[in-house]
Amino acid sequence: MAVLSLCLAHGNTFFFSIMTKLIVVAFLLLHTSDSSSSSSSSAPGAAGMLEPLFQYIDDHQNQFVQRLKEWVAVQSDSGDHTKWGEVERILNMTAVRIQEMGGTVEFADVGTHQLPSGETVLLPPVILAEFEKDPKKATLCIYGHVDVQPAKMEDGWTTDPFNLTEIKGNLYGRGATDNKGPVLAWLHAVETYQAIEKEIPMNIKLIIEGLEEVGSYGLLELTRKRNDSFFADVDFIVISDNVWATRTPALTYGTRGSSYFFVEVDGPKLDFHSGVYGGSIQEPMSDLIALLGSLLDHTGKILVPGVTDDVAPLTEDERKLYDNISFDLEEMKSVAGVKHFLQDTKEGVLMARWRNPSLSIHGIQGAFSEPGTKTVIPKQVTGKFSIRHVPNMDPPDVERKVKAHLQQVFSTLKSPNRLRVTATVGAKPWVANLKDPQYVAGQRAVREVFGVDPELIREGSTIPIAQNFQEETGKSVMMLPIGGHDDGEHSQNEKISRYNYIEGTKLFAAYFYELSLLQ
Amino acid sequence: MAVLSLCLAHGNTFFFSIMTKLIVVAFLLLHTSDSSSSSSSSAPGAAGMLEPLFQYIDDHQNQFVQRLKEWVAVQSDSGDHTKWGEVERILNMTAVRIQEMGGTVEFADVGTHQLPSGETVLLPPVILAEFEKDPKKATLCIYGHVDVQPAKMEDGWTTDPFNLTEIKGNLYGRGATDNKGPVLAWLHAVETYQAIEKEIPMNIKLIIEGLEEVGSYGLLELTRKRNDSFFADVDFIVISDNVWATRTPALTYGTRGSSYFFVEVDGPKLDFHSGVYGGSIQEPMSDLIALLGSLLDHTGKILVPGVTDDVAPLTEDERKLYDNISFDLEEMKSVAGVKHFLQDTKEGVLMARWRNPSLSIHGIQGAFSEPGTKTVIPKQVTGKFSIRHVPNMDPPDVERKVKAHLQQVFSTLKSPNRLRVTATVGAKPWVANLKDPQYVAGQRAVREVFGVDPELIREGSTIPIAQNFQEETGKSVMMLPIGGHDDGEHSQNEKISRYNYIEGTKLFAAYFYELSLLQ
Incomplete structure (x- = not known):
C-alpha cells in the first residue's frame, strides 16, 4: 500500500489514475500467476489465519x-x-x-x-x-x-x-x-x-x-x-x-427492479397467406409493432406517461460515489462492440445502467422467427418487453400506467383484434x-x-x-x-x-x- | 340450365342472387353424393366423350x-x-x-x-x-x-x-x-x-x-x-x-407480384442482459421496431413514399367484373374470424386482395421468440416483410423506394447500429x-x-x-x-x-x- 500513498501525496489525479490502474493490473497478474500470495494483506492477524x-x-x-x-x-x-x-x-x-x-x-x-397460458x-x-x-x-x-x-x-x-x-x-x-x-x-x-x-x-x-x-x-x-x-x-x-x-x-x-410484460394481439382464426388476405386484414403484427413502437424513443427515453415520475433525484453524495469507479468508457465501448452509448460520459452510462429506469424489447412470440422466408400473416403475436425499476418507482403503479398507455394507443388503431397485456415479476x-x-x-x-x-x-x-x-x-x-x-x-x-x-x-x-x- | 334462364327473366336481382346460390349449393350437394353425374353438361357431344x-x-x-x-x-x-x-x-x-x-x-x-447469409x-x-x-x-x-x-x-x-x-x-x-x-x-x-x-x-x-x-x-x-x-x-x-x-x-x-424484404439491424458484439446494459445501449430491436412501424398505418395504407404511385387506375370495365363474384362479406368475416375487414364492402375487400398493393410484416429473426421470459437485448435482429405488387408497379423501383425510405428513417434514429436492407423474389x-x-x-x-x-x-x-x-x-x-x-x-x-x-x-x-x- 506504500506506492498508493505516494501517489495520493503527489496530487496529480491523472498520474494517480494511471498508477492505480497499473497497481490493479499488477495485482491481477500477480494473482493469476500465483494466487497463493493473495493473503499478503495489511489486516492485523488475518494473514496467518487465512x-x-x-x-x-x-x-x-x-x-x-x-x-x-x-x-x-x-x-x-x-x-x-x-x-x-x-x-x-x-x-x-x-x-x-x-x-x-x-x-x-x-x-x-x-x-x-399460473403460467401466462392459464395453465397451473x-x-x-x-x-x-x-x-x-x-x-x-x-x-x-x-x-x-x-x-x-x-x-x-x-x-x-x-x-x-x-x-x-x-x-x-x-x-x-x-x-x-x-x-x-x-x-x-x-x-x-x-x-x-x-x-x-x-x-x-x-x-x-x-x-x-x-x-x-x-x-x-x-x-x-x-x-x-x-x-x-x-x-x-x-x-x-x-x-x-x-x-x-x-x-x-x-x-x-x-x-434495479423489473417487470416483464406480455403484449398479446389476437386476430384472425388462423395464420393466413399474406398474398390471399394481405391488404384486407388489420394484421395483429402491425398492431403490435405500433404498440411496441410507442414505448420508447431513439434516445432510450421511456414514453409511457408518468412511468419515470417517481425516480429518486440524484443527491450530491450519490453523485460523488460515481467518481471512484474505474470505468473506462472507451474500453466498455470496445467490450460491448458499440460505436457509442446513449450517454456521452462515464457517469452518464453508469447512472443509466444502475440508477435510472430502462425499457428493453426482447422479442415477439407467434410471428415468423426462423431463417428464410415465410409469407404468413400470424394470427396471434405476443410482444415481450421489460422495464427496469429504480427507487422510488413502484412496480404495480408502473404496470397500471403501462397497461393504460397500451390500451390508449390500441384504441387509436381502431383494430378488430383483441389486446391483452399481462405482467410478471414486478420486482422492486x-x-x-x-x-x-x-x-x-x-x-x-x-x-x-x-x-x-x-x-x-x-x-x-x-x-x-x-x-x-x-x-x-x-x-x-x-x-x-x-x-x-x-x-x-x-x-x-x-x-x-x-x-x-x-x-x-x-x-x-x-x-x-x-x-x-x-x- | 332452364331454372337459371327463368331466374334471369324474372329480373329481380335479389331473387336471382338467392336462386343462384341455391343452384350452386344443390350442385355441390349433388356432386358430393354422386359426382358421376357431373358430366350432365349442355356442351354438344362432350358428355359422351367425357x-x-x-x-x-x-x-x-x-x-x-x-x-x-x-x-x-x-x-x-x-x-x-x-x-x-x-x-x-x-x-x-x-x-x-x-x-x-x-x-x-x-x-x-x-x-x-446466394442465400442472404452470403452462402452459395x-x-x-x-x-x-x-x-x-x-x-x-x-x-x-x-x-x-x-x-x-x-x-x-x-x-x-x-x-x-x-x-x-x-x-x-x-x-x-x-x-x-x-x-x-x-x-x-x-x-x-x-x-x-x-x-x-x-x-x-x-x-x-x-x-x-x-x-x-x-x-x-x-x-x-x-x-x-x-x-x-x-x-x-x-x-x-x-x-x-x-x-x-x-x-x-x-x-x-x-x-399480384411480391418482393420479400429483410431489414437487418446489427448492434453490439453479443446478446446482452437487459439489466446490465438496458438504458445505456441503443438496442437493435427498438431501431427495428421504429423501422417496421414506419411502413404502414392502421388502415393498411403503405407509407413508403411513392410506392403506390404506379398502381393502375380502376376502369369501369374492370369494376364491373366485381359485380358477378358471389362473395359474401359476412361469411368471409366468419371464415377469417375477424370482426371487420379494412374495407366495408365486398368490392372493397376483393380489390384490396386482388388489384391493390399490400404490405405484411411476417416476423423477426434473432429476437426472443420462444414461450416464457428472457431478459435479452438481442445483438442482431432481422425484420421480415413483403409487399404485394399490382399492375403497373415495378418491383425494382419498389425495392429502391423501400430501401431509400428505411435508410431515411434510420438516419433519424441516430443509431450506432448498422442497417442492411435486402430483398428477394421481386416477382411482377x-x-x-x-x-x-x-x-x-x-x-x-x-x-x-x-x-x-x-x-x-x-x-x-x-x-x-x-x-x-x-x-x-x-x-x-x-x-x-x-x-x-x-x-x-x-x-x-x-x-x-x-x-x-x-x-x-x-x-x-x-x-x-x-x-x-x-x-
Missing part, C-alpha cells in the same frame, strides 16, 4: 472446476417450465452436496404458479439448509440460485453451453457465473474450513432456489412464512449473484446502507484477497430477493460479487474466469472471518 | 388420395435450404411417376443461389417432361410445384401436417392444395386417358419445380434458355396453383387477356364438370411464373384453380376437399378435350 484456507483452495482448484463442470451440464433453464425437471435435478445435486458436508436440508414447498404448474421446491449451529456465533444466510437462462448453440455460442470449457483461463458455460459458480464457491469456502479442521467463525445457513431467472416464484411468500423460524436467528443475508463493474472487485449496494429495486457491518467486512475481505479497495457499485439487473429479504426480514443484506465485468451473464459464451472463481472462493472464506470479527 | 373418363376418376379416387398421402409425407419445405434434400426427393418421386406413365423426364440444372448453394433441378408427341395436335404445357411452406404441429395444426388425414371429406396436410394435390390431379387426368385407352387430344408437357415457395430461383433463366427448344412448340401454358375465391369454381386472370404482377382460347375452354370445362359458369377472378398471392411465362415465351397463360376458397394454403390445417381433388381431376380431363376443340 493462509492455510487459501492454500487449500489453491490446491483443490481443479476439483472445484470439475464440480462446476458437473453442475453446468444440467440444463436447468427455468424460463421454459417443461424443463423444470432439470431444475429439480440440480436442486437435488445441491442438496446432496450440502448433506455430504454435514448440513441439513429441507426442500421447502412453494406451491403452484407445481413449482420446484426451495432448499433451506444449515450447518451445525453454535449459539455464540452470529448467523450468515447465503442466497444463491441454480437455474439458468436459455442457451443454444444456434444463438451464437462458440462452445457447447452445457459443457464447461476452459479456454485461456476462462470457464465457458451457461450458469458458470450466473449463478452456479458463485453457489459452488460458497460451498467450497465452507468445505475448506472443514477440510483443514478450522472452525467456521459464523453459523452458516443457505437458501438455494431454482426459479431466479423467471422471478423467484414463491420465494417471497416462503420468506414471509419462515420469518419467525428459519430467518429468526439470521443476522446477515449475503448474495453473490452479480458481477464486478470493472476489473476491480466490488461490493454492490443497489439493484433495492438500495442498502453502506455503513452496515457487512460492507465493512466485505471491504476488508476484498483487501485480504485482492489487495485493493472494492468499488462501491450498483447493479442494473434485478435480484428481487435482495429487496424482498431486506423488506420482509429486516435483516442486513449485502451483495458480494465474484464474477468478472465481462462474464456475459444471460449472453452467448457466458463464463467465469478460473481466477475469479478460485479467488472468489478465497474471498468468501475471508469474509466469514472478517464478518465474525465485527460481532 | 363420361368414361369421369367414371374412371370416380372409381380410382381412393388410389388418387393414397398417392397424395405419399407425396404429402415428404417434408419438402423449400423455405429452409437445409431441407432441400427432401425437395429433391419429391422431385424424384414426381419424375418416376411421369416415367411410369410413359413420359420422358429431363432434370434441368438451374445453377446456384446448389439449386434443386427443374423437371421438364413430355408425353408422346403428335404434330397434328396443339401442345399444352402444365406448370406445378412440389415444394411446400413450413409446417409444424406447434404452429397450431390439429393433425400431423405431413400425414394426410381425411376428416369429413377434407384431406388435411401441408401441400394438399398448394400444390401437390393439383399436380397429382394433372397426372391423374393424363393417366385416366391412358387407362381407358382414349387418345389425349393435346400434346402434354410438364414443368415441375421445387422452389416455388421461395421465388422459383433459376426458373426464369431456364425459361429464357429453353424458349427456342422446350417452349418452341408450346401453344398454351396452364397453371393450377391457387384456389377459388368463393364456393363457385373460378378461372384466374391475374395475380400478372394480368391475362380474358378473350384468350384457354379462358373459353376453361369456362366450358367448368360447365361440363360443375354445371355452373366459373367466376372470373384474380389472385392476391404471387405465382411469379405466370407473368414470367407470359412475358418470356409470349404464349397464352391461364390459371385454372381446383382448390377451395377455405383451403388455408400457407396456413395451419391446409387441406383440399376430396370433392375438389376428384372433381378437379375431372376438370383437367375435360379441359384437355375442350381446349383441343378450339384448335
Whole structure:
C-alpha cells in the first residue's frame, strides 16, 4: 500500500489514475500467476489465519472446476417450465452436496404458479439448509440460485453451453457465473474450513432456489412464512449473484427492479397467406409493432406517461460515489462492440445502467422467427418487453400506467383484434446502507484477497430477493460479487474466469472471518 | 340450365342472387353424393366423350388420395435450404411417376443461389417432361410445384401436417392444395386417358419445380434458355396453383407480384442482459421496431413514399367484373374470424386482395421468440416483410423506394447500429387477356364438370411464373384453380376437399378435350 500513498501525496489525479490502474493490473497478474500470495494483506492477524484456507483452495482448484463442470451440464433453464425437471435435478445435486458436508436440508414447498397460458404448474421446491449451529456465533444466510437462462448453440455460442470449457483461463458455460459458480464457491469456502479442521467463525445457513431467472416464484411468500423460524436467528443475508463493474472487485449496494410484460394481439382464426388476405386484414403484427413502437424513443427515453415520475433525484453524495469507479468508457465501448452509448460520459452510462429506469424489447412470440422466408400473416403475436425499476418507482403503479398507455394507443388503431397485456415479476429495486457491518467486512475481505479497495457499485439487473429479504426480514443484506465485468451473464459464451472463481472462493472464506470479527 | 334462364327473366336481382346460390349449393350437394353425374353438361357431344373418363376418376379416387398421402409425407419445405434434400426427393418421386406413365423426364440444372447469409448453394433441378408427341395436335404445357411452406404441429395444426388425414371429406396436410394435390390431379387426368385407352387430344408437357415457395430461383433463366427448344412448340401454358375465391369454381386472370424484404439491424458484439446494459445501449430491436412501424398505418395504407404511385387506375370495365363474384362479406368475416375487414364492402375487400398493393410484416429473426421470459437485448435482429405488387408497379423501383425510405428513417434514429436492407423474389404482377382460347375452354370445362359458369377472378398471392411465362415465351397463360376458397394454403390445417381433388381431376380431363376443340 506504500506506492498508493505516494501517489495520493503527489496530487496529480491523472498520474494517480494511471498508477492505480497499473497497481490493479499488477495485482491481477500477480494473482493469476500465483494466487497463493493473495493473503499478503495489511489486516492485523488475518494473514496467518487465512493462509492455510487459501492454500487449500489453491490446491483443490481443479476439483472445484470439475464440480462446476458437473453442475453446468444440467440444463436447468427455468424460463421454459417443461424443463423444470432439470431444475429439480440440480436442486437435488445441491442438496446432496450440502448433506455430504454435514448440513441439513429441507426442500421447502412453494406451491403452484399460473403460467401466462392459464395453465397451473407445481413449482420446484426451495432448499433451506444449515450447518451445525453454535449459539455464540452470529448467523450468515447465503442466497444463491441454480437455474439458468436459455442457451443454444444456434444463438451464437462458440462452445457447447452445457459443457464447461476452459479456454485461456476462462470457464465457458451457461450458469458458470450466473449463478452456479458463485453457489459452488460458497460451498467450497465452507468445505475448506472443514477440510483443514478450522472452525467456521459464523453459523452458516443457505437458501438455494431454482426459479431466479423467471422471478423467484414463491420465494417471497416462503420468506414471509419462515420469518419467525428459519430467518429468526439470521443476522446477515449475503448474495453473490452479480458481477464486478470493472476489473476491480466490488461490493454492490443497489439493484434495479423489473417487470416483464406480455403484449398479446389476437386476430384472425388462423395464420393466413399474406398474398390471399394481405391488404384486407388489420394484421395483429402491425398492431403490435405500433404498440411496441410507442414505448420508447431513439434516445432510450421511456414514453409511457408518468412511468419515470417517481425516480429518486440524484443527491450530491450519490453523485460523488460515481467518481471512484474505474470505468473506462472507451474500453466498455470496445467490450460491448458499440460505436457509442446513449450517454456521452462515464457517469452518464453508469447512472443509466444502475440508477435510472430502462425499457428493453426482447422479442415477439407467434410471428415468423426462423431463417428464410415465410409469407404468413400470424394470427396471434405476443410482444415481450421489460422495464427496469429504480427507487422510488413502484412496480404495480408502473404496470397500471403501462397497461393504460397500451390500451390508449390500441384504441387509436381502431383494430378488430383483441389486446391483452399481462405482467410478471414486478420486482422492486433495492438500495442498502453502506455503513452496515457487512460492507465493512466485505471491504476488508476484498483487501485480504485482492489487495485493493472494492468499488462501491450498483447493479442494473434485478435480484428481487435482495429487496424482498431486506423488506420482509429486516435483516442486513449485502451483495458480494465474484464474477468478472465481462462474464456475459444471460449472453452467448457466458463464463467465469478460473481466477475469479478460485479467488472468489478465497474471498468468501475471508469474509466469514472478517464478518465474525465485527460481532 | 332452364331454372337459371327463368331466374334471369324474372329480373329481380335479389331473387336471382338467392336462386343462384341455391343452384350452386344443390350442385355441390349433388356432386358430393354422386359426382358421376357431373358430366350432365349442355356442351354438344362432350358428355359422351367425357363420361368414361369421369367414371374412371370416380372409381380410382381412393388410389388418387393414397398417392397424395405419399407425396404429402415428404417434408419438402423449400423455405429452409437445409431441407432441400427432401425437395429433391419429391422431385424424384414426381419424375418416376411421369416415367411410369410413359413420359420422358429431363432434370434441368438451374445453377446456384446466394442465400442472404452470403452462402452459395446448389439449386434443386427443374423437371421438364413430355408425353408422346403428335404434330397434328396443339401442345399444352402444365406448370406445378412440389415444394411446400413450413409446417409444424406447434404452429397450431390439429393433425400431423405431413400425414394426410381425411376428416369429413377434407384431406388435411401441408401441400394438399398448394400444390401437390393439383399436380397429382394433372397426372391423374393424363393417366385416366391412358387407362381407358382414349387418345389425349393435346400434346402434354410438364414443368415441375421445387422452389416455388421461395421465388422459383433459376426458373426464369431456364425459361429464357429453353424458349427456342422446350417452349418452341408450346401453344398454351396452364397453371393450377391457387384456389377459388368463393364456393363457385373460378378461372384466374391475374395475380399480384411480391418482393420479400429483410431489414437487418446489427448492434453490439453479443446478446446482452437487459439489466446490465438496458438504458445505456441503443438496442437493435427498438431501431427495428421504429423501422417496421414506419411502413404502414392502421388502415393498411403503405407509407413508403411513392410506392403506390404506379398502381393502375380502376376502369369501369374492370369494376364491373366485381359485380358477378358471389362473395359474401359476412361469411368471409366468419371464415377469417375477424370482426371487420379494412374495407366495408365486398368490392372493397376483393380489390384490396386482388388489384391493390399490400404490405405484411411476417416476423423477426434473432429476437426472443420462444414461450416464457428472457431478459435479452438481442445483438442482431432481422425484420421480415413483403409487399404485394399490382399492375403497373415495378418491383425494382419498389425495392429502391423501400430501401431509400428505411435508410431515411434510420438516419433519424441516430443509431450506432448498422442497417442492411435486402430483398428477394421481386416477382411482377400478372394480368391475362380474358378473350384468350384457354379462358373459353376453361369456362366450358367448368360447365361440363360443375354445371355452373366459373367466376372470373384474380389472385392476391404471387405465382411469379405466370407473368414470367407470359412475358418470356409470349404464349397464352391461364390459371385454372381446383382448390377451395377455405383451403388455408400457407396456413395451419391446409387441406383440399376430396370433392375438389376428384372433381378437379375431372376438370383437367375435360379441359384437355375442350381446349383441343378450339384448335
